[in-house]
Amino acid sequence: MPEFSPTQYAVPLFVVAVLAEMIWARLRAPEAYEPMDTLVSLAFGLGSTVAGALFGGFALYLFIEAYEYRIFDFGAEWWAVWWAWPLCFVLDDLKYYWVHRAGHRIRWMWAAHVNHHSSQHYNLSTALRQTWTGPFTFGLLFALPLILLGFHPLMIAIVGGFNLIYQFWIHTEAIKRMPRWFEAVMNTPSHHRVHHATNPRYLDRNYAGVFITWDKMFGTFEAERDDEKIRYGIVKQLGSFNLLWSVFHEWIGMLGDIWRAPMRHKLSYLLREPGWSHDGSRETSDMIRERWRARQGEPGAEPVISVAPGNPIAGSHEAA
Numbered sequence: 001m002p003e004f005s006p007t008q009y010a011v012p013l014f015v016v017a018v019l020a021e022m023i024w025a026r027l028r029a030p031e032a033y034e035p036m037d038t039l040v041s042l043a044f045g046l047g048s049t050v051a052g053a054l055f056g057g058f059a060l061y062l063f064i065e066a067y068e069y070r071i072f073d074f075g076a077e078w079w080a081v082w083w084a085w086p087l088c089f090v091l092d093d094l095k096y097y098w099v100h101r102a103g104h105r106i107r108w109m110w111a112a113h114v115n116h117h118s119s120q121h122y123n124l125s126t127a128l129r130q131t132w133t134g135p136f137t138f139g140l141l142f143a144l145p146l147i148l149l150g151f152h153p154l155m156i157a158i159v160g161g162f163n164l165i166y167q168f169w170i171h172t173e174a175i176k177r178m179p180r181w182f183e184a185v186m187n188t189p190s191h192h193r194v195h196h197a198t199n200p201r202y203l204d205r206n207y208a209g210v211f212i213t214w215d216k217m218f219g220t221f222e223a224e225r226d227d228e229k230i231r232y233g234i235v236k237q238l239g240s241f242n243l244l245w246s247v248f249h250e251w252i253g254m255l256g257d258i259w260r261a262p263m264r265h266k267l268s269y270l271l272r273e274p275g276w277s278h279d280g281s282r283e284t285s286d287m288i289r290e291r292w293r294a295r296q297g298e299p300g301a302e303p304v305i306s307v308a309p310g311n312p313i314a315g316s317h318e319a320a
Helices: 006-028 035-067 084-105 107-117 124-128 139-148 153-168 180-185 189-195 213-218 243-260 263-271 285-296
Strands: none
Touching (some): 006 124, 006 153, 035 124, 035 139, 035 153, 084 139, 084 153, 107 243, 107 263, 124 153, 139 153
């Protein structure tokens, strides 16, 4: 089977969709696009394409090697096994949910994924804010179970491409709600706006790629509310359109924390959730949410006590 990359064919559609949304924004929501922000998003997209070209071959090589140890064999003409394609698509989306969730809950992985959340605007160009440094987080290892089950690496790459294409259109405010049956099963602009929000209610929710059912199954779903305006970006906003700072700021912050931390806490600054600090001087997304719930007087909310910043580690990069 020849190599096929669905995203390459989708690029012209992406461009047309962005232009159409820009026209809509000019007429209905001028604040939806900011020229410098959009330019940074486009630069992110270009850089991630280059990074993918540089590291994609290495990942494919590793997967081909792992494929030799598969438990099940779909045969030499694996691409002709029709039922394997939808099964692979669903399982790959489940894999995406968990790698995406890890990208928010493990700071080392967040250092790469934060790029996608760094814009304070939410439009189709935001979807292009893809990581340059993702290969260094080894998130690709989440695909190994699929490979060992017998799905060919090229099959996984193709369904993953369609997964990425699906996620493009949900980065918009132009669509408010889809039909109720669609919202119940699929990821939609409404669900994904929640994921990009910094409101305490919405932090670290709706990790889904295509099927929102994963969030409902694993307790991370939050519906968008019409009575609460969404604030986009990250908890500690960048405040800059500098491209290199946008790409590497969390890596710099994380390495600085590791350097300054006592020896017994260094690994925690790498592997624990963003916003964690050994002295309690910062807040994780869970702490921010609980503090907000306590202020709202919600039942079961526990007060969160934060230590006032008073050391060189306090005040760096917080959770988002």
